[in-house]
Amino acid sequence: MYTEKVMDHFTNPRNVGEIKNASGVGEVGNAKCGDIMRIYLQVDNDIITDVKFKTFGCGAAIATSSMVTEMVKGKTLDEALEISNQAVAEALGGLPPAKMHCSNLAADALHEAIKDYIAKKGK
Numbered sequence: 001m002y003t004e005k006v007m008d009h010f011t012n013p014r015n016v017g018e019i020k021n022a023s024g025v026g027e028v029g030n031a032k033c034g035d036i037m038r039i040y041l042q043v044d045n046d047i048i049t050d051v052k053f054k055t056f057g058c059g060a061a062i063a064t065s066s067m068v069t070e071m072v073k074g075k076t077l078d079e080a081l082e083i084s085n086q087a088v089a090e091a092l093g094g095l096p097p098a099k100m101h102c103s104n105l106a107a108d109a110l111h112e113a114i115k116d117y118i119a120k121k122g123k
């Protein structure tokens with residue numbers, strides 16, 4: 001039911017943890033199931049130089065979180081804002097229909113973290 005990529009990112013998630021004094025932090029809860037994901041970004045000159053995540057959730061949520069961190073590292077903020085939940089699920093080779101909602105956390109938390117960074121910078 002899960003692709004090899006999903007199983008790989010679930011059993012061996014990349015970039016787990018947190019960044020102290022992160023440039024931006026985004027947290028999103030999934031209304032459907034109560035799972036929570038938090039993303040920490042380090043931004044230098046509008047480029048995401050480091051990213052870490054913590055997800056309290058199911059395997060699909062962890063796999064999508066892990067995948068989104070790999071997708072954004074080294075990207076500009078504009079490029080990162082273009083990453084959709086759908087794109088993350090596709091990068092994992094797809095998710096079972098019942099688990100598609102789990103992919104909502106990853107890109108949403110990423111976008112929240114970017115908004116947080118922009119808001120902080122504006123001050």
Ligand code: FES
Binds near residue numbers: 034035058
């Ligand atoms: Fe998220 Fe079960 S609802 S782990």
Ligand code: FES
Binds near residue numbers: 057103
């Ligand atoms: Fe809640 Fe997957 S079951 S995010």
